[in-house]
Amino acid sequence: MTRPRKNLPGTHVTSHAPCYGDPGFAIADDQWDTGKDLFDLCAPLLYVCGGCPYRAPCIRQVVPAKNEFDGICGGRIWLNGAIVYTLPDADPGELPAPVIRKACGTAAGSRAHRRAVEQQCPKCLPFYRPGPNPLDAEDETSQQLELPDVA
Ligand code: SF4
Ligand SMILES: [Zn+2]
Known part of the structure; x- marks a missing residue:
């Protein structure tokens, strides 16, 4: 389940984040049915995380595993709190x-x-x-x- 964000849609960490204000980073549950649908929505946007220096704080804030998060967070696509795709340059050290x-x-x-x-x-x-x-x-x-x- 997607949990509502505390701030503006698409803002995980700070207004300096490259995803700031992008609604594609706040996908509603009614926009997709299967994990494949979710992946198809997220995959074209994931490159935005590629230049983001806030990947670790982003994951710390969203706590995707615990919150069973669906969507993009910290350079990864998550489904039900599990990672289904990781940017090739993502570092395991960004995880908690x-x-x-x-x-x-x-x-x-x-x-x-x-x-x-x-x-x-x-x-x-x-x-x-x-x-x-x-x-x-x-x-x-x-x-x-x-x-x-x-x-
Ligand atoms: S890691 Fe991705 S989702 Fe998180 S703040 Fe950066 S651009 Fe946004
Ligand atoms: Zn151990």
Whole structure:
């Protein structure tokens, strides 16, 4: 679910942000149905984040993982609080600092960081494996729902 922004539409951090006032950065829930629809709305605008020096503060302010955010934030496209696309030059260090858990230093610890969409701690980093992209899961579901051709 998209949470309302505190400031003007499209303003995540400051009026100096390149997305300031751009309604494309405040996508309403009724503008899209599937994750693919959302991606198609966001992808043409994502380049704007490419020159933005506020990517880390943007993510800290929106807290997309916790708020199950949909849309563009911090150089990434988010669906239900998960990242579905990241700008190639985005740095994992822009994500929130890792919470240290008992499982740190194991694959489970690494997965916990990944689920929280935070940085990997140094002990978990060797265990890091990218997670599934929710858009891929959506593709599989739609393929499963396709009716077989009837000759
Ligand atoms: S990172 Fe992107 S969404 Fe966030 S303030 Fe910068 S341009 Fe706007
Ligand atoms: Zn860890």
